[in-house]
Amino acid sequence: MMINFKNVGKHYASRGQEKMKEVLMDSAGIGPEIHYYMIRGGVEQKNITVWEPGTVSGEYIKTYGHYHVGDLSENYWVVYGQGVAMLQKLAENEKGEMIPDMVEEFRVIKVRAGKKIFMPTKFGHLLANIGKTYLVTADDSPVDFGDRDPSSFPGHANYELVKKMRGFAYYVVEYNGKPALRRNPLYKSIKKEKFGGLPLIK
Numbered sequence: 655m656m657i658n659f660k661n662v663g664k665h666y667a668s669r670g671q672e673k674m675k676e677v678l679m680d681s682a683g684i685g686p687e688i689h690y691y692m693i694r695g696g697v698e699q700k701n702i703t704v705w706e707p708g709t710v711s712g713e714y715i716k717t718y719g720h721y722h723v724g725d726l727s728e729n730y731w732v733v734y735g736q737g738v739a740m741l742q743k744l745a746e747n748e749k750g751e752m753i754p755d756m757v758e759e760f761r762v763i764k765v766r767a768g769k770k771i772f773m774p775t776k777f778g779h780l781l782a783n784i785g786k787t788y789l790v791t792a793d794d795s796p797v798d799f800g801d802r803d804p805s806s807f808p809g810h811a812n813y814e815l816v817k818k819m820r821g822f823a824y825y826v827v828e829y830n831g832k833p834a835l836r837r838n839p840l841y842k843s844i845k846k847e848k849f850g851g852l853p854l855i856k
């Protein structure tokens with residue numbers, strides 16, 4: 655089998671507390687030095703993400719979250735652990751640009767090992783680890799190793815809209831030992847929402 659080892663040194667990246675502060679429910683909360691680890695191989699080889707377990711000021715450790723640039727969907731396979739996936743599609747203006755604080759559709763999906771999640775085009779996505787173990791996923795998003803920082807910030811992903819809103823429309827928080835949702839007050843409107851059985855708390 656022909657495997658190209660040329661980019662192996664660029665495969666690994668991690669997301670730490672400093673960067674995650676931008677999108678945490680409590681930006682001053684005490685969190686782990688590293689929130690999650692990424693090994694990026696792209697469409698064929700797949701990408702692996704590993705989440706630390708735990709909470710930061712009650713919010714479960716999550717990925718930063720992003721929207722895809724262009725017409726690109728993505729599949730996630732949960733390999734180990736328990737998670738909550740959040741998907742949100744923003745409203746668009748007449749030029750077809752996304753409006754950062756207006757959500758057209760919001761979905762929550764509870765997942766565990768063996769489950770596959772489809773992220774449709776235009777739906778921003780993130781996953782939170784709600785278990786006591788690592789959460790591990792594989793996904794098939796593309797990586798261009800010609801990008802400046804391909805494994806940490808692949809070119810197909812837009813992080814700016816999430817940064818601007820300090821996260822998604824809801825935060826996944828621990829409430830009586832179980833996952834619940836807390837609204838992010840910065841969002842102006844949410845048209846359609848499905849909470850996947852998770853309670854909403856104040």
Ligand SMILES: [Fe+2]
Pocket residue numbers: 720722728773779795811
């Ligand atoms: Fe993605």
